[in-house]
Amino acid sequence: MRKSILLPLLLTACSGDGEEATYHLVPDFADRATPVTCAPADLGEVAIEELRAATDTSFVVLDAAQRRVTEFSDDLRAIWSLEYDEYGPAAVDRPVSAALLADSAVAIVARGGLKLVILGRDGRLIHAERLEFVPHAVAATGDELLITAVPMGGSPGSLLFRFSGGAMEEVAVPPREYADMLVGALGNQAAVETLADGDALVVHRLLAPRAFRVAADRATVASVPLPTPDATAERIPFVPRAPVTAAQSGDMLVPALAVSVDRSRDEVYLLTRSGREVDGRWQRAILRADDHLGFLSAYTLDAMAVHMAILPRRRAALVGDALDRIYLCRLDADTHAE
Amino acid sequence: MRKLIAVLTLAVATVALAPRSVAAQEADCTKNYVSCLNDSYQLSGWLQTLADLECFAEYTGCVTREIMKA
Numbered sequence: 001m002r003k004s005i006l007l008p009l010l011l012t013a014c015s016g017d018g019e020e021a022t023y024h025l026v027p028d029f030a031d032r033a034t035p036v037t038c039a040p041a042d043l044g045e046v047a048i049e050e051l052r053a054a055t056d057t058s059f060v061v062l063d064a065a066q067r068r069v070t071e072f073s074d075d076l077r078a079i080w081s082l083e084y085d086e087y088g089p090a091a092v093d094r095p096v097s098a099a100l101l102a103d104s105a106v107a108i109v110a111r112g113g114l115k116l117v118i119l120g121r122d123g124r125l126i127h128a129e130r131l132e133f134v135p136h137a138v139a140a141t142g143d144e145l146l147i148t149a150v151p152m153g154g155s156p157g158s159l160l161f162r163f164s165g166g167a168m169e170e171v172a173v174p175p176r177e178y179a180d181m182l183v184g185a186l187g188n189q190a191a192v193e194t195l196a197d198g199d200a201l202v203v204h205r206l207l208a209p210r211a212f213r214v215a216a217d218r219a220t221v222a223s224v225p226l227p228t229p230d231a232t233a234e235r236i237p238f239v240p241r242a243p244v245t246a247a248q249s250g251d252m253l254v255p256a257l258a259v260s261v262d263r264s265r266d267e268v269y270l271l272t273r274s275g276r277e278v279d280g281r282w283q284r285a286i287l288r289a290d291d292h293l294g295f296l297s298a299y300t301l302d303a304m305a306v307h308m309a310i311l312p313r314r315r316a317a318l319v320g321d322a323l324d325r326i327y328l329c330r331l332d333a334d335t336h337a338e
Numbered sequence: 339m340r341k342l343i344a345v346l347t348l349a350v351a352t353v354a355l356a357p358r359s360v361a362a363q364e365a366d367c368t369k370n371y372v373s374c375l376n377d378s379y380q381l382s383g384w385l386q387t388l389a390d391l392e393c394f395a396e397y398t399g400c401v402t403r404e405i406m407k408a
Contacts, residue, residue, distance in 0.1 A: 093397065111395045114388065134395040152394060186405075206405065243368075249405040257406055282408055306406045322407045324375040 023209040023236070026287070026295055029229035030274040033036040033285055033298035038305075038319065038327035041076060048136060048320045051307035053260045054100050059309035062098040063107070069098050069106050074318075082106060082121055090125035092117050107145050109135035111338040116147065116163065131168070132156065134185075141194040143263075146214075148190045150260060151175045156250070159190050160202055162218050171218045173202050173236065175197040176210060180242045187239075191256055195291050196263040203270070209236060209255040211293060226255055227287055227295040231275025250282070260310035260317070271308040274300050286317055286331065303327040368401035 037274040047065035054060045057074045070081040082091040093112025101107055105126055107118045114134060118127040133149035133156045140146075145163040149156050160173040172230070178184035187207035193201050198216030201224070235253040258271040267288055274285035284301040286308070305319035305327070317329045371393055378389030 086395065094392075096399070111392055111399065114392065114395075134391060136399075150395065150398065182398065182401070185394070186402060189398075189402060206402065244401055246401075246404045246408060249408040252405060254406065304407075306403075320401070 024225050024227040024232045024293075024295055025233055026227050026298065027230050029285070029298055030231055030276045030300060033274065033300045034332060036286075036299045036301055036331065038301055038303040038329035041326045041328040042319065043072065043076060043326050044078075047322055048072075048307050048324050049095060050097050050317065051258070051309045051320050052098070053262075053309040053311070056262075056264050056312045059311065060098060060100060060106075062095055064095055067092070069108065069328045071100065074314050080121055082119060082123055084117070084119060084123065085110070089128060090117060090123070091117060095139040096135060099138045099145065101140045101143070101145070107138055107140060109147055111135070111136045116145070127166075129168075131161075133161070136189050137192050139192045139194050139200065141198060141200070146171075146192050146194065146200055148192045148246070150185050151188050152185055153181055159188060159212075160192065160200075160214065169213060171221065173212050173214065173221050176204070176208050178239065182242055182244055183240055186244060186252070191259040193259050193261045193268070195261060195268075196266055197291075199291075199293075201259065201261070201268065201293075203256045203259050205254070205256045207239065207255075209253060213292065224293045226293055227270070227289055228253075228255060229272065229275045229285060229287070229298075232273060254282075257306055258308035260308050261291075262310050262312040264312045267296065268293060268305055269308065269310045271305055271317075271319070276300075284319075286329070288331070299329070299331055301327075301329055303329065305329075367397055367404065370400060371397035 004243055046063050047062040050062040052060045054071055058071050061070050068083050071079045073079055083246055092108050092110050095110040097107045098106055098108045105118055105120050109116050116129050116131055120126055131177040136148045136150050138145055138147045147161045148159050158170045158173050160171040162169050162171050167267040175188045178187055182299050189205045191203045200214040202212045204210040209228045211224045211226045213224045214223050232253055238251045240248045249260045254273050256270050260269045272285055273282040284305045288296045303319055304321045306322050307320035309318045311318055315329045319327050374393035378386050381389050
């Protein structure tokens with residue numbers, strides 16, 4: 001019989017930059033998480049820039065090397081694929097994130113030219129515009145796009161922008177302040193995902209366990225404590241010093257390598273580090289939470305995942321590693337309920 | 339924007355003066371960043387500023403990828 005994981009502790013702590021931060025430490029996380037053996041999966045030749053859940057039965061791969069966006073069904077068959085242009089008005093250069101818009105279009109944000117490009121699934125250009133910020137991630141709900149920005153030198157003053165009706169506007173999600181510009185850029189890269197009720201979650205990927213819930217009206221923004229494996233607690237105050245090197249990565253907190261939402265169950269999945277070192281690398285874990293980031297259960301993986309898409313119908317996570325190897329990790333969502 | 343350019347220049351100097359013991363992958367990030375900045379130097383005005391921003395964004399992404407692999 002499985003032991004239930006203890007109720008998470010709510011702690012308040014100060015970051016290295018003096019900001020009040022709240023997070024849930026999940027006690028004995030690595031010991032109590034369910035170990036999962038991930039099975040190799042085949043998507044054909046892909047180079048993953050981003051792997052993202054699309055619907056309850058599909059996911060999207062943004063492949064920058066092949067200049068392609070592909071939607072796959074959750075049984076790993078390609079449903080449709082779009083090859084975008086390298087040159088011209090509809091060109092996409094160095095994309096970082098893609099999101100499906102309704103049934104007919106795809107939005108891509110790119111570092112090249114700092115662009116938002118919206119294409120029909122036939123490749124037809126619908127809209128393209130230069131952004132006033134460096135984009136990191138894009139999510140879609142209805143006809144609205146939500147784009148996270150990487151602040152550089154204090155600009156922009158928000159992590160999140162909303163594009164709707166042809167207009168781009170700032171949504172007041174405050175960046176975390178860092179003294180160094182590169183550290184600030186690293187630490188303020190945030191994932192964005194939409195929830196079933198229209199609200200959105202913005203989750204920091206590096207350095208600080210920090211998340212925000214943005215109401216559907218986009219006027220109300222609330223800080224939400226992020227569940228965090230207890231073995232990583234000592235890394236929370238760590239702020240790297242420039243020049244930032246990979247040697248410091250072991251000291252860094254990586255709260256969310258990836259975020260994925262199961263809208264059919266109102267659950268949020270975070271791909272993170274468990275806090276355990278395995279063969280010189282940080283073991284990966286998936287943390288399952290409710291849509292207010294209340295901890296539900298945890299899983300440790302035998303794959304060194306850096307990308308993740310949740311497959312709700314299959315109760316599994318599709319993950320990719322840094323070498324573009326794909327794995328299917330079956331999750332038992334019925335255990336460890338709080 | 340001028341402040342941003344000054345900060346970017348400082349960031350380049352910091353990276354260029356990084357210890358030689360930096361790992362090979364980070365050296366690639368740094369090398370690519372410096373190369374990118376050298377290319378953007380061919381441009382002028384707002385195009386150069388935009389290009390510098392893109393270079394920094396790419397550098398940030400490169401460093402992030404190395405961190406996340408660990």
